[in-house]
Structures are given as structure tokens and as C-alpha cells.
Amino acid sequence: MVISPEITDMSMEKNMTPVIQLIKKQIISGQFDNTPDRFQVFTEKQLDNIDALNQLPEQRRFEMKVVAKVLPFRVNRYVLDHLIDWNNIPDDPIFQLVFPQKGMLSENDFEQMANVLRNTTDRDQIQKTINEIRQRLNPHPAEQQSLNVPNDEGRTIQGIQHKYRETVLFFPGQGQVCHSFCSFCFRWAQFIGDKELRFSNKEAEQLHNYLIKYKKISDLLITGGDPMVMKTDHLVSYMEPLLKPEFDHIQTIRIGTKSLSFWPQRYVKDADSNELLALFERLVKAGKHVAIMAHFNHWREMITPIAQEAIRRLRATGVVIRTQSPLLNHINNDPNVWAQMWREQVRLGMVPYYMFVERDTGARHYFEVPLARAWEVYRQAMQQVSGLGRTVRGPSMSTGPGKIEVQGITKIYNEKVFVLRFIQARNPDWVQQPFFAKFDPDATWLDHLKPAFGEEKFFFQDEYDAMRMKKISPRVYE
Numbered sequence: 001m002v003i004s005p006e007i008t009d010m011s012m013e014k015n016m017t018p019v020i021q022l023i024k025k026q027i028i029s030g031q032f033d034n035t036p037d038r039f040q041v042f043t044e045k046q047l048d049n050i051d052a053l054n055q056l057p058e059q060r061r062f063e064m065k066v067v068a069k070v071l072p073f074r075v076n077r078y079v080l081d082h083l084i085d086w087n088n089i090p091d092d093p094i095f096q097l098v099f100p101q102k103g104m105l106s107e108n109d110f111e112q113m114a115n116v117l118r119n120t121t122d123r124d125q126i127q128k129t130i131n132e133i134r135q136r137l138n139p140h141p142a143e144q145q146s147l148n149v150p151n152d153e154g155r156t157i158q159g160i161q162h163k164y165r166e167t168v169l170f171f172p173g174q175g176q177v178c179h180s181f182c183s184f185c186f187r188w189a190q191f192i193g194d195k196e197l198r199f200s201n202k203e204a205e206q207l208h209n210y211l212i213k214y215k216k217i218s219d220l221l222i223t224g225g226d227p228m229v230m231k232t233d234h235l236v237s238y239m240e241p242l243l244k245p246e247f248d249h250i251q252t253i254r255i256g257t258k259s260l261s262f263w264p265q266r267y268v269k270d271a272d273s274n275e276l277l278a279l280f281e282r283l284v285k286a287g288k289h290v291a292i293m294a295h296f297n298h299w300r301e302m303i304t305p306i307a308q309e310a311i312r313r314l315r316a317t318g319v320v321i322r323t324q325s326p327l328l329n330h331i332n333n334d335p336n337v338w339a340q341m342w343r344e345q346v347r348l349g350m351v352p353y354y355m356f357v358e359r360d361t362g363a364r365h366y367f368e369v370p371l372a373r374a375w376e377v378y379r380q381a382m383q384q385v386s387g388l389g390r391t392v393r394g395p396s397m398s399t400g401p402g403k404i405e406v407q408g409i410t411k412i413y414n415e416k417v418f419v420l421r422f423i424q425a426r427n428p429d430w431v432q433q434p435f436f437a438k439f440d441p442d443a444t445w446l447d448h449l450k451p452a453f454g455e456e457k458f459f460f461q462d463e464y465d466a467m468r469m470k471k472i473s474p475r476v477y478e
């Protein structure tokens with residue numbers, strides 16, 4: 001590879017942002033070429049096979065094994081070799097993003113699990129302990145199973161969630177895994193156990209029948225796991241039929257994915273990469289809006305030449321890439337990291353969309369930050385970017401009643417309050433009505449908040465309770 005003088009000119013480096021400096025270093029190292037990469041993955045049972053971990057003390061590796069028994073662990077070679085800075089362990093944000101850490105379990109849970117592993121090899125007893133601890137980690141937050149799964153003429157439809165009138169979530173059976181797992185994942189409970197990840201025609205048919213029936217649905221959000229682990233053939237069978245006239249009301253097809261971060265090869269050099277890009281192009285040409293909902297937690301995930309090439313190819317098909325991430329202690333609890341990330345996303349042609357609050361499940365106590373801090377990080381980051389980066393909403397909690405954004409902290413007369421609003425709600429009429437909660441410096445989630453000004457309940461409480469009691473039907477069908 002020819003190194004251009006401009007790249008090696010040290011006088012320029014001073015003026016470059018860290019992102020640009022890193023990109024240039026990676027280009028110099030000549031890491032991007034066109035030979036296909038083998039997808040090699042490590043799970044809990046293969047922790048000892050990850051050479052880079054040998055530099056860690058035995059005790060640390062034992063701790064990782066204890067946590068990996070309870071929370072799902074999976075990492076691929078691309079992440080190990082190109083995203084993690086092994087000179088900065090354990091603080092490296094990408095290391096924290098994929099590797100289990102002791103603090104991800106409470107002290108009691110950790111000790112219980114560690115003791116069992118130290119004292120027995122009995123598989124039943126180990127499994128019993130694992131299950132017990134998992135049950136304590138709120139595996140299914142925000143009434144996902146009871147309230148979001150559609151009940152169509154008395155029969156529940158697996159693989160579909162319909163919480164907001166205009167958007168349906170679809171979880172294709174064979175997309176319920178990811179190229180690597182995030183240590184904070186709110187869907188962690190979906191990845192436990194060996195499921196068969198098979199394609200079934202019936203599943204596609206059920207989805208299409210459901211979409212045909214409800215004409216108020218404008219958006220289909222295909223999610224997982226990560227739908228981009230699927231072969232292009234399967235993606236075609238879900239998406240291509242949507243070009244028929246009976247699906248004209250489906251204007252937008254969104255795909256939630258972390259593949260740009262964990263396996264950008266998907267769009268560059270997998271065996272069926274080109275067919276995939278061609279599918280997107282057909283959908284766009286036929287008039288659908290295709291949105292890649294890309295999950296990036298840190299700007300470091302976007303600096304490899306192959307990630308940037310993947311973004312370039314995707315955009316060339318006419319899809320729009322929107323980005324989202326939760327705010328996470330140990331990973332991105334810093335306004336400068338967010339500002340840098342949004343600036344870089346805008347430069348690469350992506351649209352910052354959501355900043356989420358870490359959900360009340362799994363390793364939440366390790367990652368969560370107070371809502372007051374979340375708003376401060378959001379505000380300070382927003383102040384550093386141009387208008388094109390200020391498309392992002394946040395910090396938002398995905399709660400049972402809906403997506404609630406912390407819009408600010410202020411004083412009204414003598415009371416310090418959080419200003420809140422629904423971005424999405426089970427009842428569309430709740431959306432965009434400001435409401436207020438008493439300020440609480442330690443609150444990290446909706447259930448810690450109390451209504452301000454001496455009110456007894458939030459305005460949506462009675463109606464939401466009634467929905468939960470199934471006294472009134474969800475408003476998605478109106």
C-alpha cells in the first residue's frame with residue numbers, strides 16, 4: 001500500500017480529531033483488503049481459547065467465567081482483533097461492551113455462583129443456581145411478553161410485538177442471535193439456551209397475514225437478536241413480498257442491527273453481500289423507505305476502514321442509516337464520547353436517532369447512570385454538535401406505558417422537577433404531552449419517579465393500569 005505524504009505528515013496530526021487519527025493509523029496498517037474473512041466466534045465454553053485473555057491474572061479470568069455462566073457471552077474475532085485496545089484492559093470501552101465483568105452481578109449473586117463453581121461439578125446444581133440468579137434479574141422488562149404480543153382472534157402470534165399503533169416488531173426465528181453479544185443487552189434473556197435458529201415459511205406467512213390486516217401499520221421493524229445474521233435468501237423471503245400492492249400501507253422497513261459494528265463484512269465481503277445490497281436497492285427503487293437502525297455505543301466502533309466501507313455501500317443502495325445507543329456507565333458515560341460519535345456519524349452520512357436509558361434488567365446496576373446525569377451528558381453532547389447532529393432524541397426510557405424522554409430539569413416556583421414527555425405511547429394520545437416528576441438525583445428509572453406538585457398519579461396511570469388488567473384493549477387496534 002502506498003502511504004500518501006499527507007497521512008504521515010506529523011504536523012497535521014495535531015489538528016486531527018482522535019477519530020481521524022485512528023482511521024489514518026488503520027489505513028497505514030493496511031488492514032482492509034478484499035479477501036473474505038472467516039467468521040470465528042467464541043462463547044462461554046471457549047473463553048480459555050481467547051489468547052489475548054492470557055495476559056489477565058487467573059483470578060480475573062475466573063470472575064469472567066462466573067459472570068458468563070449467568071449472562072450470555074459471545075464475541076467474534078473481528079471485535080477481538082480490530083475493536084478492542086488490549087493495551088487498555090479492563091477500561092477499554094469495547095472490552096467492557098463484550099466481556100463479562102465481576103461487577104455485572106451483585107455481590108451476593110456473584111458469590112453464590114462462584115461458590116457453586118468452586119465446590120461442585122454437578123451440572124444440575126450449577127444450572128439450578130444459574131436459573132435462580134437469572135430470575136432475579138428481571139428477564140422480561142416492560143411487559144414485553146404480556147402486553148406486546150398480539151392476540152389475534154384468541155391466538156397469540158409468536159415472533160411479533162405490536163406496542164405502538166404504527167410500528168410492528170418482528171423477530172424472525174433464525175435472527176435471534178448476534179455476531180457478538182453486548183454485555184448490557186436488554187434482550188439477554190432471549191439468548192439463553194440452545195434454540196434452533198431455523199427458517200420457517202409459516203413464520204413469514206404469519207407476519208404477512210398480520211400486516212395485511214392492520215392498515216394503520218406503516219412501519220415494520222425487523223429485529224432480534226440481529227436479523228443481519230440471516231442469509232440474504234431469508235431476508236428476501238420476509239421483505240420482497242412487501243412490494244405487493246396489499247402492503248402499500250407498509251411504507252418503512254426498518255432493520256435493527258449491530259452488524260456495522262460487530263461484522264461490517266456482512267455488507268462488503270460475505271458470500272451473499274452483493275445480493276443483500278441488491279435487495280435493499282430493489283426495495284428502495286420500488287418506493288419503500290428502508291432504514292438501517294444501527295446500534296453504535298462508541299465512536300471507536302466506526303473507525304475501521306471496513307466499517308466505513310460497509311456504511312458507504314449501504315448508503316449507495318438508497319437506505320438511510322439511523323443510529324441509536326443506550327447511555328452506559330463504563331462505556332460511554334461522557335458527553336465528549338457522544339459528541340465525537342454523533343459528529344462522526346453525521347460525517348459518514350448517518351442520522352443520530354435515539355439516546356436510550358439503560359433498561360431495568362440484567363446487569364443494569366453496573367451500567368446505569370442517574371437520569372439527572374443522563375440528561376447532563378445529553379445536553380453537553382448536544383451543545384458540541386451542529387444542527388445535523390441534533391436529530392437525536394434522548395435520554396429515553398422504554399417503559400411499560402411507552403418511551404419517555406427526559407426533556408430537562410428545571411425549577412417551577414420552588415419545586416425542582418424533571419420535565420418529561422412520551423415519544424411513543426400505548427395510547428397515541430399520550431404522546432407529546434409534557435408532564436412533571438419530582439426531581440430525584442438518584443432516580444434511574446420511571447418507577448423511581450413521583451409526580452411533582454403534590455399530584456397523586458401521573459396522568460396516564462389509571463389508563464395504563466386498566467390496560468394491564470386487560471380491562472381495556474390496547475389502543476393499537478383502533
Ligand SMILES: *Cc1c(COP(=O)(O)O)cnc(C)c1O
Pocket residue numbers: 161163164167168169221398403423424
Ligand atoms: C422504539 C420502539 C418502536 C419504534 O418507535 P419509533 O419512535 O417509531 O422509533 C416500536 N416498538 C417498540 C416496542 C419500541 O420500543
